[in-house]
Amino acid sequence: MSTESPTSAVPGPWRPGPLRDRVHEALLDLITSRALPPGRHLVESDLARRLGVSRQPVREALQRLSTEGWVDLRPAQGAFVHVPTPAEAEQLGIVRTLLEGEAARLAAAAAGPEGVRALEELCAAGERAVAAGEADGAVALAARFHAKVMELAGNAVLAE
Known part of the structure; x- marks a missing residue:
């Protein structure tokens, strides 16, 4: 993520359930609200820090978001918010x-x-x-x- 990201409060993964699911929901909320706009580079460590979690649930959430079409995982480049065709x-x-x-x-x-x-x-x-x-x-x-x-x-x- 770049330094130009909004500094407003980020909704934390607060819903009950497994942490990976709560992180998935929080990231999906950030994507659908355009707080993480299409094309944005998603850096695991930055996302983990924003959400107050470790990198593992972020990694799992990014994998799931990729499967769902919200995130593009590019070898040797990282994860990016999907830009719809x-x-x-x-x-x-x-x-x-x-x-x-x-x-x-x-x-x-x-x-x-x-x-x-x-x-x-x-x-x-x-x-x-x-x-x-x-x-x-x-x-x-x-x-x-x-x-x-x-x-x-x-x-x-x-x-x-």
Whole structure:
């Protein structure tokens, strides 16, 4: 990882279960939130230090993330956050559109005033980030908005 990484607090591997699974989830959260953006070099010792764990669970998590397509392991170079190809991005967009449409339908039926208010607040914050030219902030807020829709949908399988 380069020194230009954000210095904000990093979510630690806090969920119950084996350490390798908690480290996997923490790294996946960092990748999907773009705190570790596509193309970023992932140095085991740096990740271990950020997460407060040894290198072994980080190594195991990187192997699993590689199998899942989130990380590219390059011989003699190390691990890198996967950069999606245009075809992968298009395919993901199609699937996401189908799933999010259903999630939105379920959320609309189940969300009460508090849920609607939370979505409105996230949307307004995202619009402010876009207007201020804060691309990373806008992306993070969009992810939070979509996660909230999934939460309001009340379907854990769909959210996964």
